[in-house]
Amino acid sequence: MKRITVTTLQEMKRNGEKIACLTAYDSSFATLLEEAGVEILLVGDSLGMVIQGRDTTLPVTLEEMIYHTRCVARGSRRALLMADMPFLADADPRLALLGAGRLLKEGGAHMVKLEGGTVQLETVRRLAAHGIPVCAHLGLQPQSVHKLGGYRVQGRDAETARRIREDALELQGAGADMLLLECVPAPLAADISRTLRIPVIGIGAGPGCDAQVLVLYDMLGITPGRRPSFSHDFLSDPEAGPTHVAGAVRRYVEAVKSGAFPAPRHCF
Numbered sequence: 001m002k003r004i005t006v007t008t009l010q011e012m013k014r015n016g017e018k019i020a021c022l023t024a025y026d027s028s029f030a031t032l033l034e035e036a037g038v039e040i041l042l043v044g045d046s047l048g049m050v051i052q053g054r055d056t057t058l059p060v061t062l063e064e065m066i067y068h069t070r071c072v073a074r075g076s077r078r079a080l081l082m083a084d085m086p087f088l089a090d091a092d093p094r095l096a097l098l099g100a101g102r103l104l105k106e107g108g109a110h111m112v113k114l115e116g117g118t119v120q121l122e123t124v125r126r127l128a129a130h131g132i133p134v135c136a137h138l139g140l141q142p143q144s145v146h147k148l149g150g151y152r153v154q155g156r157d158a159e160t161a162r163r164i165r166e167d168a169l170e171l172q173g174a175g176a177d178m179l180l181l182e183c184v185p186a187p188l189a190a191d192i193s194r195t196l197r198i199p200v201i202g203i204g205a206g207p208g209c210d211a212q213v214l215v216l217y218d219m220l221g222i223t224p225g226r227r228p229s230f231s232h233d234f235l236s237d238p239e240a241g242p243t244h245v246a247g248a249v250r251r252y253v254e255a256v257k258s259g260a261f262p263a264p265r266h267c268f
């Protein structure tokens with residue numbers, strides 16, 4: 001089985017083929033997800049909320065990220081494995097290089113994701129120079145939840161939209177291999193996806209992105225509390241009828257590939 005790489009994903013973007021990504025935190029789900037056709041497994045720091053039951057992603061440590069990345073890596077043979085840099089592990093470029101290095105060497109990740117715009121340019125350059133693939137993360141940045149005053153859509157006004165667009169271009173210029181846009185208006189995300197050479201993954205960012213990601217537990221309907229409006233329960237979808245976990249993941253992959261997900265009701 002051939003491993004999906006950043007080059008595969010760039011080729012898929014060029015060919016207009018949509019890319020399916022889901023979060024994964026353990027080995028069993030890693031195997032199930034990639035057998036259902038998921039191309040990118042994201043070991044998200046959302047594990048702080050959905051696995052550890054915390055209120056935010058902030059308390060997640062580098063050790064915990066390495067542990068879960070290693071678990072996912074053991075169950076994966078095909079997908080590209082991306083791991084989140086936890087809060088402040090990327091606070092300066094040298095620290096980020098050490099942390100990202102550990103996620104690759106000890107966790108088995110193929111790429112790291114880090115939140116932030118211009119503040120991360122030097123770090124992205126440093127990681128790229130050392131051969132570490134980077135996915136930048138713009139729009140809603142959950143690690144800044146206290147500064148943002150909640151989980152809010154970003155880029156609704158012209159000034160923030162301009163900043164997100166410029167940050168995206170600069171991050172690509174600094175060597176980012178992928179960009180994740182979270183909770184931004186669909187037309188802005190579509191515009192950025194068309195402009196950038198690198199693949200753009202969206203979550204709450206509309207159907208114009210090259211790839212889609214959801215938090216696994218949200219799309220299986222098992223996250224306690226209210227599901228985010230941009231997500232969809234693929235396990236108990238009354239319109240699609242009953243299925244099992246693997247069936248729900250296959251439905252998600254098919255909906256991403258065909259462009260049926262996200263639908264207008266999942267967009268801002």
Ligand code: KIV
Pocket residue numbers: 023042043044045046047084180182203213214215
């Ligand atoms: O941690 C996470 O799960 C994320 C989401 C954007 C998918 O980063």
